[in-house]
Amino acid sequence: MKKFYFVLLPILIFSFFKAYPETGREIMEKVVNKETWNDMTADLYLTIVDSKGGKREREIKSFMKKYSADETKMLMFFLKPADVRGTSFLIVEHKDRDDDRYLYLPALRRVKRILASGKGGSFMASDFSYYDIGKPKLEDFKYNLIGEEKLDGVPCYVIECLPVSPQIEKDTGYSKIVRWVRKDNYMILKSDYYSRDGKKFKVLDVEKIEEIQNVLFATVMTMKDIISNRISRMEFRNIKVNTGLKDSLFSETSLDRINIE
Amino acid sequence: MRKLKFIILLFLIFSLNLFSQPDISGYLKFLSYLNIYGENKYLFERNGTRLQLKLSASSGKASFFTSVNIDAYKGSKEGLGINPVEFYIDLNLDFLKLRVGRQFVFWGKNEWNSPTDVIIPWDYENISSEIEDYRIPQTMIQGTGEFKGVRIQGIFNPVFTPNVISFQSTPFLQFEKEELPEKKISNSEFGGKIAFNKKGWDISLSFWDGFEKFPSIYFSFDPLQRILKGTPKYHRLRMLGFDMEKTWGSYGLKGEFSYNRTEDKDGKNIFIKNPHLKYLFGFDWLPTEKLNLQIQYLREELLKLNIETENQEWMKLQIPPKIPEKVTDYGVIITRWNPSDFVSFQLVNVRNLKSKDWLGLLLGSYEVQDALKLIGGLVLFEGKKGTTFGNLKDSSRFFLELKYSF
Numbered sequence: 095m096k097k098f099y100f101v102l103l104p105i106l107i108f109s110f111f112k113a114y115p116e117t118g119r120e121i122m123e124k125v126v127n128k129e130t131w132n133d134m135t136a137d138l139y140l141t142i143v144d145s146k147g148g149k150r151e152r153e154i155k156s157f158m159k160k161y162s163a164d165e166t167k168m169l170m171f172f173l174k175p176a177d178v179r180g181t182s183f184l185i186v187e188h189k190d191r192d193d194d195r196y197l198y199l200p201a202l203r204r205v206k207r208i209l210a211s212g213k214g215g216s217f218m219a220s221d222f223s224y225y226d227i228g229k230p231k232l233e234d235f236k237y238n239l240i241g242e243e244k245l246d247g248v249p250c251y252v253i254e255c256l257p258v259s260p261q262i263e264k265d266t267g268y269s270k271i272v273r274w275v276r277k278d279n280y281m282i283l284k285s286d287y288y289s290r291d292g293k294k295f296k297v298l299d300v301e302k303i304e305e306i307q308n309v310l311f312a313t314v315m316t317m318k319d320i321i322s323n324r325i326s327r328m329e330f331r332n333i334k335v336n337t338g339l340k341d342s343l344f345s346e347t348s349l350d351r352i353n354i355e
Numbered sequence: 356m357r358k359l360k361f362i363i364l365l366f367l368i369f370s371l372n373l374f375s376q377p378d379i380s381g382y383l384k385f386l387s388y389l390n391i392y393g394e395n396k397y398l399f400e401r402n403g404t405r406l407q408l409k410l411s412a413s414s415g416k417a418s419f420f421t422s423v424n425i426d427a428y429k430g431s432k433e434g435l436g437i438n439p440v441e442f443y444i445d446l447n448l449d450f451l452k453l454r455v456g457r458q459f460v461f462w463g464k465n466e467w468n469s470p471t472d473v474i475i476p477w478d479y480e481n482i483s484s485e486i487e488d489y490r491i492p493q494t495m496i497q498g499t500g501e502f503k504g505v506r507i508q509g510i511f512n513p514v515f516t517p518n519v520i521s522f523q524s525t526p527f528l529q530f531e532k533e534e535l536p537e538k539k540i541s542n543s544e545f546g547g548k549i550a551f552n553k554k555g556w557d558i559s560l561s562f563w564d565g566f567e568k569f570p571s572i573y574f575s576f577d578p579l580q581r582i583l584k585g586t587p588k589y590h591r592l593r594m595l596g597f598d599m600e601k602t603w604g605s606y607g608l609k610g611e612f613s614y615n616r617t618e619d620k621d622g623k624n625i626f627i628k629n630p631h632l633k634y635l636f637g638f639d640w641l642p643t644e645k646l647n648l649q650i651q652y653l654r655e656e657l658l659k660l661n662i663e664t665e666n667q668e669w670m671k672l673q674i675p676p677k678i679p680e681k682v683t684d685y686g687v688i689i690t691r692w693n694p695s696d697f698v699s700f701q702l703v704n705v706r707n708l709k710s711k712d713w714l715g716l717l718l719g720s721y722e723v724q725d726a727l728k729l730i731g732g733l734v735l736f737e738g739k740k741g742t743t744f745g746n747l748k749d750s751s752r753f754f755l756e757l758k759y760s761f
Contacts, residue, residue, distance in 0.1 A: 177722075188555075194552070201486060208602075209639055216644070
């Protein structure tokens with residue numbers, strides 16, 4: 095009989111944990127911490143289409159390097175449109191203080207340290223904000239698992255993300271984000287964004303996910319502003335990971351380099 | 356100038372052979388600059404077209420860049436001209452970046468009134484929307500290395516160039532031809548800077564051994580012509596500088612300080628500017644993502660100024676004394692406003708708080724479509740004759756540009 099209990103107990107414990115659903119926080123931890131790259135290089139193509147069909151295109155070469163879970167350096171060189179060609183942007187994320195942001199403006203031939211108006215500012219006049227393109231900080235939001243749904247036949251968790259403080263709400267510009275997270279690989283497939291007055295105003299759709307060197311990337315996504323009826327499409331190409339980018343690249347000295355290869 | 360153009364041509368031919376896949380970019384713009392004050396002979400300061408061509412390429416760790424303006428103007432600045440802007444070669448090693456050629460190097464944290472911005476001269480007669488019009492690039496060697504987060508920069512400029520300012524003679528004062536330092540190695544300029552980040556503060560310490568960009572005017576009385584003569588001459592200047600900057604979310608603070616040791620070490624030469632201190636405090640605020648406000652206070656303080664001795668020296672020359680102010684205070688306000696993604700405005704006001712003369716720049720820009728911009732602006736110099744900005748009143752103008760970048 096004792097033997098029977100020894101066999102049954104682990105099975106019961108395992109079944110209990112297996113049946114117990116993950117919390118919203120646990121799911122989002124997996125979303126944020128699943129990445130296994132140390133550095134990344136990519137070409138970013140951004141197309142903005144306004145309600146009248148007018149199209150504007152941006153092209154960026156980006157480099158990223160992780161120093162710890164909360165410390166990343168990101169360097170971007172703007173290639174298109176032609177009037178911003180040569181502009182470059184360095185963001186140094188810190189664990190315990192605000193990001194340092196440096197912008198090189200070829201028109202001024204100067205590197206300027208720039209202020210952050212919060213992360214809700216528009217990225218290159220698109221519908222993506224700096225918060226949307228950056229790595230989310232887990233502590234900024236609290237997470238509720240509000241359901242499970244199939245999205246285009248794919249089982250997803252539905253997570254409600256609420257800012258932990260009025261300051262985070264002000265910084266991000268969001269009073270709520272609802273995210274659809276794939277159950278099998280913890281990739282976000284869709285997000286609904288709610289403005290500070292509580293109205294849904296933006297919808298993110300991830301159109302393509304690619305596996306590059308064993309790392310999953312959302313390589314094509316569109317952000318639709320449902321109030322202005324404007325769409326921004328972001329596409330990553332030529333993604334390379336863990337190529338051993340040097341620390342010296344992520345410095346102010348690199349910002350006015352003529353050609354980055 | 357012909358020699359310079361020839362060197363650039365050789366440089367381009369050499370570079371194109373050395374480097375592969377050159378990248379060509381630039382802009383074409385149509386512009387109209389309207390003089391504001393009626394004393395000007397011309398209604399339009401310039402009216403015309405500029406084609407700027409930029410050529411860059413790289414090969415391994417080396418790269419080159421060159422930009423040339425082809426200007427065709429009518430008005431007081433008339434004619435067709437090919438004006439080189441920059442041309443340099445970069446060598447990017449892991450720990451050192453070397454840049455050799457005609458280039459810009461700006462020190463300090465501020466665009467308009469930086470106490471440590473002593474390398475690149477200004478063209479005060481040509482303030483416009485393009486920095487290459489009102490700052491004059493220099494042919495220099497620049498080396499920058501980075502070691503454990505500390506950036507060390509060294510600069511060597513073999514030939515000094517002064518600021519461009521107008522010397523307007525009057526019936527009582529006649530300006531003679533300016534006397535520039537002889538072109539020899541001992542008259543070169545050089546300096547260095549160490550920059551690092553400490554607890555979020557960007558800090559730098561700098562040193563420059565060069566020449567004053569503004570001239571010392573040597574006055575003499577010509578008894579035969581019964582006229583006062585002024586000869587602009589340039590003297591050596593050594594600058595020790597310090598600047599720091601930090602941001603907290605949408606707020607920023609910056610401070611800059613420089614000690615400038617002129618050739619008038621003991622303050623007894625009435626023509627050469629006394630040794631002086633310059634310090635600046637600035638506050639930056641981004642109340643919304645569409646609006647940026649900057650307020651700066653700059654003070655210049657002359658050291659070793661003895662008014663009694665100065666008076667006596669002027670009396671000996673039988674010339675009415677021209678005693679400088681011991682302290683000069685400037686206030687600077689910069690506002691940038693982006694009411695929409697494709698419209699932006701900028702307002703800059705630099706004001707001498709005592710003599711009340713000021714410079715105002717209002718700039719508006721509308722992005723008609725990708726790479727096509729309509730730019731309108733107003734540059735205004737106001738103040739009494741004899742004051743810094745008052746003397747530049749005739750350079751005030753309104754301008755309109757249509758610029759296509761490619």
